[in-house]
Amino acid sequence: xxxxxxATILRxxxxxxxxxxxxxxxxxxxxxxxxxxxxxxxxxxxxxxxxRKYHLVSDFGKLxxxxxxxxxxxxxxxxxxxxxxxxxxxxxxxxxxEIIISAFRLSAVEKGIVIAAGMAGKIKxxxxxxxxxxxxxxxxxxxxxxxxxxxxLIWASGVLSIISLVGYIRNNLQVFGETK
Numbered sequence: 799x800x801x802x803x804x805a806t807i808l809r810x811x812x813x814x815x816x817x818x819x820x821x822x823x824x825x826x827x828x829x830x831x832x833x834x835x836x837x838x839x840x841x842x843x844x845x846x847x848x849x850r851k852y853h854l855v856s857d858f859g860k861l862x863x864x865x866x867x868x869x870x871x872x873x874x875x876x877x878x879x880x881x882x883x884x885x886x887x888x889x890x891x892x893x894x895x896e897i898i899i900s901a902f903r904l905s906a907v908e909k910g911i912v913i914a915a916g917m918a919g920k921i922k923x924x925x926x927x928x929x930x931x932x933x934x935x936x937x938x939x940x941x942x943x944x945x946x947x948x949x950x951l952i953w954a955s956g957v958l959s960i961i962s963l964v965g966y967i968r969n970n971l972q973v974f975g976e977t978k
Contacts, residue, residue, distance in 0.1 A: 802849035803858055805841040809866040812838040813873050820877050832934035838870050839927040857912050861903070864915045867923050868896045874930045883933045883948075888956045892926070895959040899966060906973045913970055918962035926955035 812834060819831040845863060849855045872893050879889040899919075906913050915923075929951030937948040 800849070800852075800854045800856070802845040802852075802854050803856065803862070805845035805848070806859060806863050806866045809838045809841040809845075810862075810869055812841075813869050816870070817873060817877065827936040828934045832931055835870070835874060835927075835934060836931055839931070842867055842870075842923070842927075860912050860915075861907070864903075864919070865900070867915075868900065871923065871926050871930065872896055874934075875926075878930065878933050884952055888952060891956045892959050895963045898963060902967065902970070902973060906970065909973060911970075911973060913973075916962065916966055916969065918958065918965045922955055922958035922962045925951055925958055929955050 816831065816834045816838060819834050820828065823829075823831050842863070845859065849859050875884060875889050875892050878884045879886055903913055929948060932948035932951055937946065
């Protein structure tokens with residue numbers, strides 16, 4: 799269990815802390831909730847950097863790092879949608895993508911194939927995490943100028959969810975016994 803994998807586990811542990819903060823912090827913007835989310839999101843950046851720098855990339859990390867991201871982001875999207883900050887269609891798109899990719903990965907693992915996250919999925923994750931942070935903070939930087947940056951970012955993450963899903967499946971058709 800290397801430090802990168804411990805950071806991934808920490809991200810999963812921070813999810814219930816994030817949920818508790820979301821429900822107990824009544825102020826808006828939700829600064830404490832956002833800080834917990836940002837710390838969890840930063841563990842994603844750290845674990846990938848650390849694993850690559852010290853050549854500690856592992857099957858555990860390839861599988862669990864994206865799962866930890868899905869757990870954190872889906873939880874945040876569900877909570878923000880329930881709070882009326884995200885359109886329900888976006889919630890469905892984002893979560894459906896995560897379920898489909900998880901099922902796809904499970905099929906791959908059953909065939910002995912471990913598929914690491916692709917660049918499109920990583921970009922989607924970054925945009926989504928920025929959007930969630932902005933939504934939790936009530937868009938403090940751009941809100942006063944009338945630019946709904948939080949909504950632009952979350953809709954962009956929805957579009958990137960679709961694009962990355964299509965690319966992910968197209969690039970890994972061998973899981974279904976088909977060729978690229």
